[in-house]
Amino acid sequence: MKFNNIQSCHLGPEISPEQFIPEHFFLYLLNGSMISYDGYKHYKMQAGDYCIARKNHLVRYTKHKEDGLFEKVLITFDEAFLRKFLKRHPYHIEPTDNTDSFLFINEDKLIQNFIHSLEPYYNGTEQLDDAFSDVKREELLIILLKNNPDLANIFFNFNTPHKIDLESFMNHNFKFNISLERFAFMTGRSLSTFKREFKTIFNTSPGKWLMDKRLQEAYFLLDKENKKPTDIYVDLGFEDLSHFSYVFKKQYGFSPAQLNKKTMP
Structure with a gap:
């Protein structure tokens, strides 16, 4: 139609x-x-x-x-x-x-x-x-x-999400660029409970863990999969390429483009 x-x-x-x-x-x-x-x-x-x-x-x-x-x-x-x-x-x-x-x-x-x-x-x-x-x-x-x-x-199911396994959920959904409040809601927790349990499980704060996890995934995609920075930054939860490049270089000492050039055949 x-x-x-x-x-x-x-x-x-x-x-x-x-x-x-x-x-x-x-x-x-x-x-x-x-x-x-x-x-x-x-x-x-x-x-x-x-x-x-x-x-x-x-x-x-x-x-x-x-x-x-x-x-x-x-x-x-x-x-x-x-x-x-x-x-x-x-x-x-x-x-x-x-x-x-x-x-x-x-x-x-x-x-x-x-x-x-x-x-x-x-x-x-x-x-x-x-x-x-x-x-x-x-x-x-x-x-x-x-x-x-x-x-x-x-x-017509108006129930809020029930409490689910926090570690499994975060490892599966870390690429999504949503607020901590949303992550807490999706796992059936208040924000304060989410932060407290997150610290116990991962031994770091949610914000730092999310950044490290996304950058580790970016490194893998650039180094092993020969992906281009422009192809992956949005999918990994970064809002713009310049911010992605900045935090990647701060973490690893070189830019995503520099790593990409090293691994290109």
Whole structure:
């Protein structure tokens, strides 16, 4: 399904720019493609795909344009909206062992027609107010639950993350550039408890450990995998190349580019 001369459409609260999904959202790709990685699995989306991105998951996105375009429909199902919905439409909730960060949705006529109904808001001929935005979000949620009843166990689970193994989680997710508060939340701890237990396990502070761990990984990728500094700094949680180069040189006595030249065949 394609539209001409459209813009991306977004309904609901804004999604955080962090590599952390704070609220569930429905995503439909109109143009382009996207590969997401949650530390465990890669998820590939092509134009025409539908999926649900799950809250309280760490992810990294790589977006690819098609004919210079990356366009999407993004509809947020925030907790406040979901709680109101659940009061009007009660569902029986059961625990689920599904841990995927992205759940792909099969296309059907109801979803197709829903996407078509948003077309006036893509081309700018109509404006969505907050009340109508909630109506459209409720319509989509009813469609999704009609076709995929098990989604209720995910959408209406309002529990916070439970306390998990801190050492295993950090060793698996150190590349994600999120705040210590987010790391604490994801491991089911308060910030003070997180810092205290981290010190006991790793015998150093979270900030120093994260920096050392990322730089060790950078050294390996440059030295053994012949990666370029420009290809790895973002994936390792550094916000810009100059800062990465500065802290790398401070740690090892030479810049990433100098090590890269030594190891190039």
